[in-house]
Amino acid sequence: MSILRNFIHTDSRCRRKFILNMGVKGISGFMKFRRRSRKGKAFPAFQFISITNDCNLSCQGCWVEVAHPGINMSPEKINAVIDSGKKQGSYFFGILGGEPLMHKQLHEIFEKHPDAYFQLFTNGTLLTKVTAEKLRDAGNVTPLISFEGDETVADIRRGGQKVFNRTLEAIRTSVAAGLITGVAISVCNSNIEMALSDEFVKMLHDLGVLYVWYYIYRPAGSKPNYELALSADDILRLRKFLVEGRTRLPMVLIDSYWRANGEPFCPAADGLSHHIAPSGFIEPCPVVQMARENAADGELASVYENSVLIRDFRKKIQGKTKGCVLMEDPAWLERFARRHEAINSSGRPDYFDQLASSPVVASHGSCPVIPERSLIYRIAKKTAFFGMGAYG
16 A cells, blocks of 8 residues: 555656556557567567766766767657657657766657656756656656665765765655656665665655666676676575565565566567667667667668567577576677677777676576566566566
């Protein structure tokens, strides 16, 4: 009932858009994706669009190579990607950066597509009252605010100052505006005790947060910080916390790593989601930064359909791992990229060489199968796109 109470306290327009655009259209879009998949079609259930590589923070493990001035995807290109998705019955889009709130035309995008729903991945530091009110007026956006640790850990993790308090203020601002507010945490060695505590979840609930998205820290970018990676035992602990917490904690707890029966999976390998970089390059997922095609190459459905790299990635990963290949076998990714003569879309000249020499760390693929205990979550994972949090 406490989850329902927080939901009722959101803005009425935001509730309607969430139920219709995210709920009804989301389930319908997922069913259409399944039908496409059975026919061998390649268009994903939903897409992540990184609209800029500019950012005001410098996070450990971030795969984004920040550029000043940043590369900003034009509104025309963003609209084209969204329109292509809607033609396939996909009305949900993840909006990423860098920090997407640094894109000056962002609100115009949301307003142009009132029939779609957007999850805004943000560090929250730019989420002012004015910005939150614009998002509320659009009604079709859920901010997913990164929360990476306490007063000490957050500054180290995010490369900023007073990040913890600024994050709390962003959450309060978002909730006060009536937005469907979520929090994301990338669980790593420096924040695991906080992340897997009832107190953390209950604190967010008391602030008015409706859902928490748990990610596993993936070492990437120019500062991968491998010492933050979780062990196999840590990942098992996370899985148990999620399964048990869903039966007793007053919050929607989401992951994008395990099916309803507890089997691990890779959303990109399943074809559920793919990523479009600020440059327009189409990547398997945000951290696998290689491409052969660009969203500007033509009608997006045809581009996906004819992408040998995307199709081969899906096929090869399905037979290789149910976890994250970047963590389990980065050297294989380097060989895959070379074999396909892929473009390095990372912005880092040594990206492929880095993959070849990166250490192996545990991923969710190492976790024993633990089925969901909550009937609601079992149904949701079977009928809705709970894998939409492939970013993280």
